[in-house]
Amino acid sequence: MKKRWCKFGLPLVAGATLIASSAWAQAVDTARIEAGGQNDWLTYHGSYKSYHYSPLSQINTGNVSNLGVAWIHIPGRSTRGLQSMPLAADGVLYYTGSYSRTFALNGATGEVIWSYFPELDEALVARQTHSPYNRGAALGEGKVYVGTMDGHLIALDMKTGKVMWDTKLIDSQKLTVGFTGAPLYAKGTVVIGSQGGEWPGRGPIFGVDATTGKKKWEFLTVAGTDEAVKTWGNDSWRTGGGGGWMPGTYDAENNTVLWGTANPAPLYDWSGADYKTQGARPGDNLYTTSVIALDIDTGKLKSYHQELPHDAWDFDSAVGEFVMLDRDGQKYVVHPNKSGYIFVYDRNLGVKNVWRITQNSNFVKDIDPKTGELIGRRDFSAGKVSEPLCPHISGGVSWNAGSYNPKTGLYYKLGQEWCMTLEVQKTTPIVAPQAQLNIGADFKIAPPPSGEIYGHLDARDPITGAKKWEVRFPEPPLGSVLSTGGNLVFVPDSRGTVHAYDADSGAELWSHGDGTGHQGGIISYSVNGKQYVAVVAGFGGMASDDYAPTFGGVYKSMPRDDGALIVYSLK
Amino acid sequence: MLKLHLKSLPAVLGASLLCVVVARAQSATPAPDNGSLDVEQLFAGTCGFCHSDGGRAAGRGPQLMNSQRDNEFLHNRIKIGKQGAMPAFGESFSDAQIDQIVKYIRALKPREG
Secondary structure (H helix, E strand, O other): OOOOOOOOOOOOHHHHHHOOOOOOOOOOOHHHHHHOOOOOEOOOOOOOOOOOEEOOOOOOOOOHHHEEEEEEEOOOOOOOOOOOEOEEEOOEEEEEOHHHOEEEEEOOOOOEEEEEOOOOOHHHHHHOOOOOOOOEOEEEOOEEEEEOOOOEEEEEEOOOOOEEEEEEOOOHHHHOOOOOOOOEEEOOEEEEEOOOOOOOOOOEEEEEEOOOOOEEEEEEOOOOOHHHHOOOHHHHHHHOEOOOOOOOEEEHHHOEEEEEOOOEOOOOOOEOOOOOOOOOOOOOOOOOOEEEEEEOOOOOEEEEEEOOOOOOOOOOOOOOOOEEEEEOOEEEEEEEOOOOEEEEEOOOOOEEEEEEOOOOOOOOOEEOOOOOOEEOOOOOEOEEOOOOEOOOOOOOOOOOOOEEEOOOOEEEEEEEEOEEEEEEOOOOOOOOOOOOOOOOEEEEEEOOOOOOOEEEEEEEOOOOOOEEEEEEEOOOOOOOOEEEOOOEEEEEOOOOEEEEEEOOOOOEEEEEEOOOOOOOOEEEEEEOOEEEEEEEEOOOOOOHHHHHHHHOHHHHOOOOOOOEEEEEEEO | OOOOOHHHOOHHHHHHHHHHHHHHHHOOOOOOOOOOOOHHHHHHHOHHHOOHHHHOOOOOOOOOOOOOOOHHHHHHHHHHOEOOOEOOOOOOOOHHHHHHHHHHHHOOOOOOO
16 A cells, blocks of 8 residues: 655644634534534535535525625636535535645635645656545544545544545556545545546546545446346447546335446447447447346445447446435436536436436437336437537536425526537547547537527426526536525636625525635535635636636636635624 | 648558557556557547647647648647647657657648538
């Protein structure tokens, strides 16, 4: 096991004493995350219900105009901006930056309690395409868990930042990929999924013992069962891509981890309509672009639904939101697919409804809301695709999360309206993992047939998709959404402005500039009776790198190697 | 459609690309060989993810067609990369192969139709 030293890992005693009255009053465990405490934000999605909702109401529609900056933290070396979801527990804010830099800060003042900068394989990171950003950490059993670009999962002592264990899970030198997504902690297990998709590999998801760091199980999203191997013709499963690079959630009633999987490689196939028998990867390509339920103790597959069989468009299921709802005695799970179709399941991943958040979509004519079956799919042959493909490769929705507010019963979710021209290439079959990507086409961003590119915040019924209101943005916002018990919806946009809307009407009540674009998380928490809203700002990466050439304006000078954590409170 | 000589290369050259890439994957410090590349396929597989329309248009990365940069700059940028923007391909391709990529970039023309 590689030894790693924490360069700045010593606790700053003065900072720690400031929060001694409330700090670490109670261990963060599965029951506490399940309950989703009033004052904290204990897991990536807020709680296992994945609401991205804070019940705090001190900041509300009546006083949000008095919201101002409480403190700022600069993590440094924010290559490709900041993309993580902060966490908060007992008055301490934890967050990560590029290169998996990890910080524990006094939630009231921003004072640094400890920091940890892992010593990464920099030569490997320099070879990677989807790097070096990090999308967050997990808390549990007195530790902070963070993944790295070079294939490690590291546990840090919550109080000091000291490395408790460091486990290498992926041979990143061989496969190029690592971890950018946040882990999930539940029931003594830390679950983390690797990058995959356009890299030829098999996209593993790991379960690791939270106490020891020992790997408990590994599930391969590409051909992870005998049944699934049969859905990959010509041994294409050996390099099928997949992965699960965003954290899913934990369903205690079923003892399962719910996770979304990434797309198969190559992204674009030349099979034409005969995709079951022809092309680069003949067959349905299980379990890519699927939602899967794994036994949290064993990693065994218990149920799944493949949202897009033989995904030929890179509209994967890697979005980590699994919004757990109870309505009229029925238990539902709502999961957005990257295409902009929102799938509603029962707890065994049986399809209950499918609705669409985007206006512009033509990769299929529709998806059957009763069965989830794709209707009128467009399977390309090699050569120029005549009609632009909608949505664009950056998706109808981002990998960032929406928010469900149990008080209004509405799901606040961003949609993206853009398309792309495409020329599919019949490439040489890749038969072993390689250091390069496997895309399979040349492409270029294009406006939708209805006019200009834009984005929109929708307030919708999460089960039926019925829309109550919509707010439009000139460029698609890429960050996460937060709703609160103060009847507010916060949206950090791409230009760098944070907006607060009335959760019932969509009326804008407040906005503030953060100085650079947003593409990460936003949370709310409370320390000593005072409510805070924390958001990461910092632009750059796969979706946002298209903004300067496409939109010009403020994006032309927007840095792609900078970022800050900005925390707001009432003045 | 860009032609170069690459389209007419025998299949063995395509296989040699595969060998090169596999060799890279198996070693942390591979020694790139001088096998020819099908650069058009390379763009469709990897480079085009950022250099839109096969390098003809700006996207996540800059437009390469009609680049004002000189060959040495292009060669070094491919080899060494740029932190946070351009991966380093010096461990994947030999200098001779990178020269082939630069030659492809110099020959880029707008698509017909």
